[in-house]
Amino acid sequence: MATAQHPGLPDNAPPLPARPPAPPGTVDLRVTRRLLWVGRAAYPLQNIARVHTSTLQPRRKQAVIRFLRNVALTLAVAFGLTIVGGATSLSSEGAATGIITFVWLGTLAALILYVVQLLSVLAATPLHVLSVETSGPSHALVTSPDPHHLDQLVGRISHAIENPGAEFQVTVESIMVNPRSYYFGDNVNMYGGTGNVGMAS
Missing domain, CATH: 2.30.29 (PH-domain like)
Structure with a gap:
């Protein structure tokens, strides 16, 4: 019968029997x-x-706290950048509008990510x-x-x-x-x- 030596065994150790690999998704x-x-x-x-x-x-309480903290921080940054963009719109209205749009699209993407992360923990089972x-x-x-x-x-x-x-x-x-x-x-x-x-x- 075919034999195989596992890495890490000494050279003089008796060879191990050949083993078929574990099926995919198993160990x-x-x-x-x-x-x-x-x-x-x-x-x-x-x-x-x-x-x-x-x-x-599951860390459900920590997940909710982390979600609320991330949402508050993200919205604060978005509102701050919106105010700055509004203040600069007097000199370049088109550029400021583009920046504000980009900021809120990024904010929306971040909020969606936070919701997905929260739901993954809330739905987790012991x-x-x-x-x-x-x-x-x-x-x-x-x-x-x-x-x-x-x-x-x-x-x-x-x-x-x-x-x-x-x-x-x-x-x-x-x-x-x-x-x-x-x-x-x-x-x-x-x-x-x-x-x-x-x-x-």
């Missing part, structure tokens, strides 16, 4: 050779400090997540609509930590999780900027 979550793999990211089991489940709640925290800065986040499935994964990862010979694999779907839209709590840190990718079973 493999597996434990093998004392490593927890989330897609192509590897976490040594001995470095895992905590595995736990929690529920991420996410059940499994967090894998290491002794270093690395962090993995897995989400699922079924909290019982996440509890089972916690049990399987914990079993693998305690039993060196344990191995398992599940395939999970990948989704986009925007950290600005959810409360992550005091003990959950997202690394790598906004638009982080989580996994849902």
Whole structure:
């Protein structure tokens, strides 16, 4: 049977069996050779400090406050530029009218963007997540609509930590999780900027 060596394994390590790629939109979550793999990211089991489940709640209150603040600031700037444009219209009426039109078209586009951002958070649903925290800065986040499935994964990862010979694999779907839209709590840190990718079973 064909074999493949995963990048990062020593040259003298026995080759891994060839694996078909995960279907589009999914990622493999597996434990093998004392490593927890989330897609192509590897976490040594001995470095895992905590595995736990929690529920991420959408930041609806903050989204409303941010929306109102952005709208107020944008309208204040638009009205200010309109007043300035009106004052300069005495010398060049055509140019001032063009500037004012451009300002309000930009304001309208910004207001539409703010509404879309607000609705995306208001329509967001709570996410059940499994967090894998290491002794270093690395962090993995897995989400699922079924909290019982996440509890089972916690049990399987914990079993693998305690039993060196344990191995398992599940395939999970990948989704986009925007950290600005959810409360992550005091003990959950997202690394790598906004638009982080989580996994849902």
